Amino acid sequence: MATRTVEFNVSRAPELGASGGLSQAPLLPIESPEPSLGSEHMLLNVGPQHPATHGVLRLVCELDGETVMKVIPHIGYLHSGFEKLGEYRSWNQIVPLTDRMDYLAPLIYNCAYVMSVEKLMGIEVTERCKVVRVILMELDRIFGHLLWLGTTAIDVGAFTPFLYAFQEREKIYKLHEALTGARITTSATRVGGMMADLPEGWAEACRRFVDELPRTVDEVEYLLTTNAIHLGRAQDIGVISAEDAINYGFTGPNLRASGVPYDIRKDRPYYDYETYDFEVPVGEHGDCYDRYLVRMDEIRQSIGIIKQALDRLPGGPINVEDPRISLPSKTDCMSDMESMIHHFKLITEGIHAPAGDSWLSVEASKGELGMYVVSDGGTKPVRWRVRPPSFVNISVLPKLAEGHLMSDLIMINASLDIVLGEIDR
Amino acid sequence: MADSPSSGPASGFDAVEAGLVAPDLPALRGEAATSSHPSVEALRARFGDAVLHHEICSGDQHVVYVEPSQNFEILSFLKDDESQHYEFLSDVTAVDFGGGHPIQVVYQLWSLVHKRQLRVKCELPLSGLKIRSVEPLWKTADWLEREVFDLFGVEFEGHPDLRRILMPDNYAEGHPLRKDFPLRGRFSRAEQTRRALSHNVEDFYISAEMEIGREPQVIPPASEGSAGAFEEER
Numbered sequence: 001m002a003t004r005t006v007e008f009n010v011s012r013a014p015e016l017g018a019s020g021g022l023s024q025a026p027l028l029p030i031e032s033p034e035p036s037l038g039s040e041h042m043l044l045n046v047g048p049q050h051p052a053t054h055g056v057l058r059l060v061c062e063l064d065g066e067t068v069m070k071v072i073p074h075i076g077y078l079h080s081g082f083e084k085l086g087e088y089r090s091w092n093q094i095v096p097l098t099d100r101m102d103y104l105a106p107l108i109y110n111c112a113y114v115m116s117v118e119k120l121m122g123i124e125v126t127e128r129c130k131v132v133r134v135i136l137m138e139l140d141r142i143f144g145h146l147l148w149l150g151t152t153a154i155d156v157g158a159f160t161p162f163l164y165a166f167q168e169r170e171k172i173y174k175l176h177e178a179l180t181g182a183r184i185t186t187s188a189t190r191v192g193g194m195m196a197d198l199p200e201g202w203a204e205a206c207r208r209f210v211d212e213l214p215r216t217v218d219e220v221e222y223l224l225t226t227n228a229i230h231l232g233r234a235q236d237i238g239v240i241s242a243e244d245a246i247n248y249g250f251t252g253p254n255l256r257a258s259g260v261p262y263d264i265r266k267d268r269p270y271y272d273y274e275t276y277d278f279e280v281p282v283g284e285h286g287d288c289y290d291r292y293l294v295r296m297d298e299i300r301q302s303i304g305i306i307k308q309a310l311d312r313l314p315g316g317p318i319n320v321e322d323p324r325i326s327l328p329s330k331t332d333c334m335s336d337m338e339s340m341i342h343h344f345k346l347i348t349e350g351i352h353a354p355a356g357d358s359w360l361s362v363e364a365s366k367g368e369l370g371m372y373v374v375s376d377g378g379t380k381p382v383r384w385r386v387r388p389p390s391f392v393n394i395s396v397l398p399k400l401a402e403g404h405l406m407s408d409l410i411m412i413n414a415s416l417d418i419v420l421g422e423i424d425r
Numbered sequence: 426m427a428d429s430p431s432s433g434p435a436s437g438f439d440a441v442e443a444g445l446v447a448p449d450l451p452a453l454r455g456e457a458a459t460s461s462h463p464s465v466e467a468l469r470a471r472f473g474d475a476v477l478h479h480e481i482c483s484g485d486q487h488v489v490y491v492e493p494s495q496n497f498e499i500l501s502f503l504k505d506d507e508s509q510h511y512e513f514l515s516d517v518t519a520v521d522f523g524g525g526h527p528i529q530v531v532y533q534l535w536s537l538v539h540k541r542q543l544r545v546k547c548e549l550p551l552s553g554l555k556i557r558s559v560e561p562l563w564k565t566a567d568w569l570e571r572e573v574f575d576l577f578g579v580e581f582e583g584h585p586d587l588r589r590i591l592m593p594d595n596y597a598e599g600h601p602l603r604k605d606f607p608l609r610g611r612f613s614r615a616e617q618t619r620r621a622l623s624h625n626v627e628d629f630y631i632s633a634e635m636e637i638g639r640e641p642q643v644i645p646p647a648s649e650g651s652a653g654a655f656e657e658e659r
Contacts, residue, residue, distance in 0.1 A: 041637055042637075043634060043637045043638030060630065060634050062637045070637070072631070072633070072634060074629075075590065075591065076589075076590060076591040076592060076593070079591045079592065081601060083576075083602060084601055084602055084606075084608065085608070088608060119483045119484070120483050122483070122484060244564075246512055246513055246537070247512070247563055247564050247565070248564045248565060249513070249514060249515075249563065249564070249565030249569075260537070262513075262537055267537075267540055268540075268542075356482045356483060357482050357483070357486075357488075357520075358482060358483035358486060359486060359515075359516075359533055359542075359544060361515065368515060370515055370516050370533065372516065372518060372531070372533070374520050376522070382520065382522060382523075383520045383521070383602075385516070385518045385520075387515060387516040387518075387533075391568065391572075392565055392568065392569070395565075395567060395568040396564075424591060425591070
């Protein structure tokens with residue numbers, strides 16, 4: 001974590017900065033010649049359709065002048081009943097529902113869901129599958145952070161980083177498309193493995209991408225990290241202490257910006273994350289600026305992890321060799337009676353998961369993504385619960401924003417990195 | 426596909442509406458715990474009979490069933506006691522098995538200090554879906570409990586702002602994640618459309634917001650001279 005090298009005094013105190021740096025004009029109370037004028041709080045409805053709410057989020061604000069006194073978030077405009085739908089789907093049919101939740105980092109959702117089912121069924125996926133999933137999850141962490149970077153910069157008036165970030169995202173879209181055939185709705189995983197192995201040349205294309213990405217990250221950092229306007233909009237805005245951040249259930253970069261080094265990849269490692277060499281960036285102030293720094297550093301760490309994973313990518317099968325779980329190859333289906341029977345049973349009936357429940361959480365780009373599946377031994381879950389990180393993170397918005405200016409509310413909301421698809425489910 | 430599950434005891438809406446064939450709840454449980462969990466031992470020592478059952482799911486996940494009437498005391502002990510330190514509440518959710526079985530409220534805890542996980546479950550009979558809110562312990566529970574209330578109808582006593590969160594405030598069809606709730610909702614599509622189109626603007630605001638956005642105060646008229654001058658300028 002880079003420490004702050006530039007500190008502008010942009011507090012709203014009337015004094016100029018001690019270093020002669022940027023400061024705002026003093027805000028002096030206006031002495032009104034007419035004290036009888038009434039002063040009232042205003043009700044302002046933001047959203048649900050507004051570019052700065054990053055989705056169909058509706059905020060009802062009580063304003064005193066330009067100061068936000070109270071924020072009441074309303075969610076549910078994108079509620080699709082995914083969890084209810086899941087109770088009518090077989091275990092593998094749920095995968096397409098998962099990437100429609102966080103459409104900004106779909107592969108993390110795909111992987112997390114099948115991981116929880118594999119945990120329930122006691123399946124150990126192949127070594128190759130583990131490494132491929134690590135690559136995909138880290139790739140989508142970058143994918144999600146780049147979107148956050150671009151849209152947040154636009155919210156505070158910087159247009160250029162948006163173009164840089166989306167240019168890089170387009171390359172990840174191409175990698176998604178080469179692997180899964182879809183750009184956003186990837187549905188790449190299956191219980192016990194992947195929909196398909198990496199296509200020829202994919203690993204090389206991915207390596208080219210991660211080799212080139214740091215240049216863009218550097219350029220964007222050059223534009224934002226010491227940019228006086230960005231500092232003024234981000235520093236000391238939306239501050240939350242470490243203790244409060246834990247109590248309010250913050251996870252992911254938002255929590256780490258407050259100085260809590262809780263990262264599931266380190267604390268409850270899955271897929272051999274303990275053998276990868278990476279650091280968990282931690283902030284100290286817990287404001288919008290530290291959330292920015294943490295995410296920028298996370299992009300670099302993810303690049304490192306992808307490079308290590310590509311180096312160690314083992315050969316061998318990508319799916320577990322168990323006819324009750326994985327589909328046989330099409331060639332086998334056509335020539336081998338047993339394979340055809342397995343294929344028929346898997347397609348018509350689905351996979352049977354043993355009775356019981358399993359909770360599994362992974363470090364998604366937004367925070368702790370928990371998947372809780374309950375089975376009664378059948379081919380469909382009794383309950384499929386998603387613990388969406390954004391849902392908990394956005395619930396803290398009133399605490400962060402109250403007392404700030406209206407324009408800071410937009411910055412705070414952007415800095416939380418929410419995606420309404422997973423909040424509303 | 427969604428409407429006609431291809432296997433299992435219940436198929437289609439009729440079976441769902443009639444109630445699922447009751448699954449055997451003990452069979453749904455994991456294996457009774459053979460290895461111990463330090464927190465479960467501590468709970469047993471302190472709360473005795475309030476700890477009902479301890480099991481292990483999916484290999485290494487410890488689940489403890491506790492008396493619903495003592496959920497607050499038990500969770501408060503787990504959060505604040507030096508030896509436990511579960512300061513992070515990952516999730517609050519509920520599970521409905523259908524067939525008249527009790528609804529389980531599930532708390533998923535994580536201790537940052539001891540790096541330990543624990544799942545605490547309370548079983549509530551359908552006749553008394555009430556449990557004490559843990560919002561005073563963890564602020565996370567605020568929205569998570571609202572969601573459980575919205576989707577399952579479990580009432581959390583002592584919650585500061587218990588209202589629907591994902592479904593609209595005036596949603597009249599019940600609690601969608603209950604097993605007796607049909608996938609398409611209780612009302613016909615025509616009725617749902619009629620209701621959607623007949624919303625008042627006020628329906629989109631809760632009472633606290635209507636209070637802020639009330640009629641503006643009448644500003645007392647300014648003195649005669651100044652008002653006249655203002656008029657002339659215009």
